[in-house]
Amino acid sequence: MNRIPFTELHRALSQALVKLCFESSKADACARLFTETTCDGVYSHGVNRFPRFVAMVRSGTVDVKGEAERIGYFGALERWDGNRGVGNLNAQACMSRTIELARLHGIGCVSLRNTNHWMRGGSYGWQAVEAGLIGVCWTNTMPNLPPWGGIDASIGNNPLVIGVPRRNGHVVLDIAMSQFSYGALASHRSRGELLSVDGGFDTEGHLTRDPAAIEESQRPLPIGYWKGSGLAVMLDLIAATVSMGRATHEIANDPLKETAISQMFIAIHPAALGPQDQMEQIADEVVSSLHRCRPVSEDKPVRYPGEQTLLIRAENLKLGIPVDSEIWEQILAI
Amino acid sequence: MNRIPFTELHRALSQALVKLCFESSKADACARLFTETTCDGVYSHGVNRFPRFVAMVRSGTVDVKGEAERIGYFGALERWDGNRGVGNLNAQACMSRTIELARLHGIGCVSLRNTNHWMRGGSYGWQAVEAGLIGVCWTNTMPNLPPWGGIDASIGNNPLVIGVPRRNGHVVLDIAMSQFSYGALASHRSRGELLSVDGGFDTEGHLTRDPAAIEESQRPLPIGYWKGSGLAVMLDLIAATVSMGRATHEIANDPLKETAISQMFIAIHPAALGPQDQMEQIADEVVSSLHRCRPVSEDKPVRYPGEQTLLIRAENLKLGIPVDSEIWEQILAI
Numbered sequence: 001m002n003r004i005p006f007t008e009l010h011r012a013l014s015q016a017l018v019k020l021c022f023e024s025s026k027a028d029a030c031a032r033l034f035t036e037t038t039c040d041g042v043y044s045h046g047v048n049r050f051p052r053f054v055a056m057v058r059s060g061t062v063d064v065k066g067e068a069e070r071i072g073y074f075g076a077l078e079r080w081d082g083n084r085g086v087g088n089l090n091a092q093a094c095m096s097r098t099i100e101l102a103r104l105h106g107i108g109c110v111s112l113r114n115t116n117h118w119m120r121g122g123s124y125g126w127q128a129v130e131a132g133l134i135g136v137c138w139t140n141t142m143p144n145l146p147p148w149g150g151i152d153a154s155i156g157n158n159p160l161v162i163g164v165p166r167r168n169g170h171v172v173l174d175i176a177m178s179q180f181s182y183g184a185l186a187s188h189r190s191r192g193e194l195l196s197v198d199g200g201f202d203t204e205g206h207l208t209r210d211p212a213a214i215e216e217s218q219r220p221l222p223i224g225y226w227k228g229s230g231l232a233v234m235l236d237l238i239a240a241t242v243s244m245g246r247a248t249h250e251i252a253n254d255p256l257k258e259t260a261i262s263q264m265f266i267a268i269h270p271a272a273l274g275p276q277d278q279m280e281q282i283a284d285e286v287v288s289s290l291h292r293c294r295p296v297s298e299d300k301p302v303r304y305p306g307e308q309t310l311l312i313r314a315e316n317l318k319l320g321i322p323v324d325s326e327i328w329e330q331i332l333a334i
Numbered sequence: 335m336n337r338i339p340f341t342e343l344h345r346a347l348s349q350a351l352v353k354l355c356f357e358s359s360k361a362d363a364c365a366r367l368f369t370e371t372t373c374d375g376v377y378s379h380g381v382n383r384f385p386r387f388v389a390m391v392r393s394g395t396v397d398v399k400g401e402a403e404r405i406g407y408f409g410a411l412e413r414w415d416g417n418r419g420v421g422n423l424n425a426q427a428c429m430s431r432t433i434e435l436a437r438l439h440g441i442g443c444v445s446l447r448n449t450n451h452w453m454r455g456g457s458y459g460w461q462a463v464e465a466g467l468i469g470v471c472w473t474n475t476m477p478n479l480p481p482w483g484g485i486d487a488s489i490g491n492n493p494l495v496i497g498v499p500r501r502n503g504h505v506v507l508d509i510a511m512s513q514f515s516y517g518a519l520a521s522h523r524s525r526g527e528l529l530s531v532d533g534g535f536d537t538e539g540h541l542t543r544d545p546a547a548i549e550e551s552q553r554p555l556p557i558g559y560w561k562g563s564g565l566a567v568m569l570d571l572i573a574a575t576v577s578m579g580r581a582t583h584e585i586a587n588d589p590l591k592e593t594a595i596s597q598m599f600i601a602i603h604p605a606a607l608g609p610q611d612q613m614e615q616i617a618d619e620v621v622s623s624l625h626r627c628r629p630v631s632e633d634k635p636v637r638y639p640g641e642q643t644l645l646i647r648a649e650n651l652k653l654g655i656p657v658d659s660e661i662w663e664q665i666l667a668i
Contacts, residue, residue, distance in 0.1 A: 072607040072608075073440075073607075074439075074440040074603075074606035074607055075410070075438065075439035075440040075441075075606070076409070076410050076439045076440050076441050077439070077440025077441045077602065077603065077604075077606060077607065078440075079607050104409065105408075105409035105410045105411070105439055105441075106407075106408040106409040106410050106411025106412075106443065107409075107410050107411045107439075107441055107442070107443040107600070108441070109440065109441040109602060134572055134575075134576070146627070147624055147627055147636050148636075149629055149630055149631070149634055149635075149636045149637070150624075150627035150628060150629055150630065150636040151627070151628040151629070151630055152627045152628050154623055154624065154626070154627040154636075155624075160565075162565070162568040162572070164568065164571045164572060164575065171567070171568065171571060173564045173565060173567075173568050175558070175561045175564065175565065179558055179559075179561075197541070197559055198531075198532070205630065207531070223557055223558025223559075223561045223562060224509070224513055224557025224558045224562055225513075225531055225557075227509045227513075227557045227562075228557060228558055228561075230507045230509065230639040231494075231496070231507060231509065233505070233507075233620070233624065233638060233639060234496040234498065234505065234507050234639065236620060237498045237505060237617055237620050238468055238496070238498060238602070240616050240617075240620065241468075241498065241604055241613045241616050241617050242468070242602060242604045242607070242613075244607075244612060244613065244616065247616060247619065247620045247623070248620075248623075249619065249620065249623035250619075266441070266600075268411065268443060268572070268576060269408070269411065270411075270575055270576045272408035272409075272411060273406040273407075273408055273411065273413050273576070273578075274406075278578060279575045279576075279578065282574050282575050282578065282581060283571055283574075283575055285581065285583070285584075286567070286570060286571050286574065286581045286582075286583065289488055289581070289582075289583035290481055290484075290488065290489075290567065292488070293480070293481055293484035293485070293486045293488040294484060294485040294486050295483055295484055295485070296483055296484065296485055296539065297483070300483055301483075302481050302482075302483045302484040302488075303483070304567060305564040305567060305568065
């Protein structure tokens, strides 16, 4: 494990992307998103995901020349086509446009079809709150989760991101609709650990904390059982119908071929209604009420969504960003 | 148990409300929402909730003269004050205004503060889809759920409703952020049944399916553990900051005094981007993909959110709406 300074990691990723025929400003922006994601501690969607992203660029699944373009609009609502371009750049462009719409209309919405994996969804929540707006966005995915009462993986784990701005620490939630990702199952298994709570069914249909048993059955659990299953269906329905794009059941069930997915971006500009100071105070008091809650473990105070991210970000900016040595070699070798 | 025809139940509830000093058109509209909720099988928030609602009207917690009024606006975003009026009528009025805004701007948003319990949240999702729009709404509640990692009930179970219109059967999800409500725990206990999945912690901090143990510990589970806990916090933060209303920690922790709560209503008008036929087809295919999924139990096909509601509604419209005899006597005696 190396600790790489932010600017060095950013430069290395950017140079790698230029070698993959990215135009230099796109290489810089895409590399920045990967670097920020890693710096925030979301290694699974940061550098650890970079080799798979490179493979998808090389296979042509991600079109480095593709740009998101607006194909329909009505007031504060727009429909964009991602032209199978770079997923994180498409998402960033659409949240950027959503923020503009919200500043004009109080609330704005962009639906995006035909795009690629956005990597860390939280990035676009942070983007909204850093602009001072409330941000909500979600994506559909390939079918990777059985609906409640079903055996086949016919719904997606459809990550949902919600951010609320706050001067004393933005509040940002980034959750997938499965209780554990396949990546989390694999890493628990390789460490020989059970899951902290039931994560799915074994092949006999019993709930289990054994990650290997769930990998075998291919039946991970939606969050809240029937509730998260329903929520995943709704997120898919909205993203696909508003964007007129693909729904989960039409997306290739292969991580290396998952493309032409659909996303939604919503921003709300509460400061337009003012007064902002009082809104900040309301948010601060919600955070304080969480911090006052008696913790189950004395040494683990209750945290608000995003609080941990800010701590990790500060540490990684100070000490350098942890990058697995093998991944670092792969990046430098591109 | 009686089976009361829709029109008879509606008339009885409306007459009761008139006796409680409701102006006649408000009595009619409020009674209709209670009747529809019961007809759709959500008895807990239909007639079974009516006696508690009556008590809150009599105590003055619900002000029958209070009307929701707009107190701020900017384009497609508005802030309303419920003036502690009738919760279901305030919510209906705000979703109605949200639909108007979405028809004008493509997307619309109304935040509502200082209102009362909206009874069945799903009502306002059905309202949006019956108008042909996508509807999203949520409410905060009194503190009734410990956040993940905490002992005290300092967050709300904050019901979230999402509806997508579809000619062949609207899709409507209505979920609270707790895995089971206290009402569900009590009814399981009284039937001597365990919960179908873990519903909370016992007093020793172990996950349990025993409803009585959770009632004793007062530690029900959020859906998806840390995930639903975070989602509940975000819903509260948005509702309270945009409406400049009360957050969960400021709401009286007593079902008979729970008032001045905050809500959010969002509607999206995808037909403005057209073509509607193709959007309908996309939604139909998502529903078909769920119906094709192999069920865990041969006799229980996978259902989409709201599918069961449509079946119960049809049955209750045909046979009459089941009303507990004791509740029916109470209604007639008002």
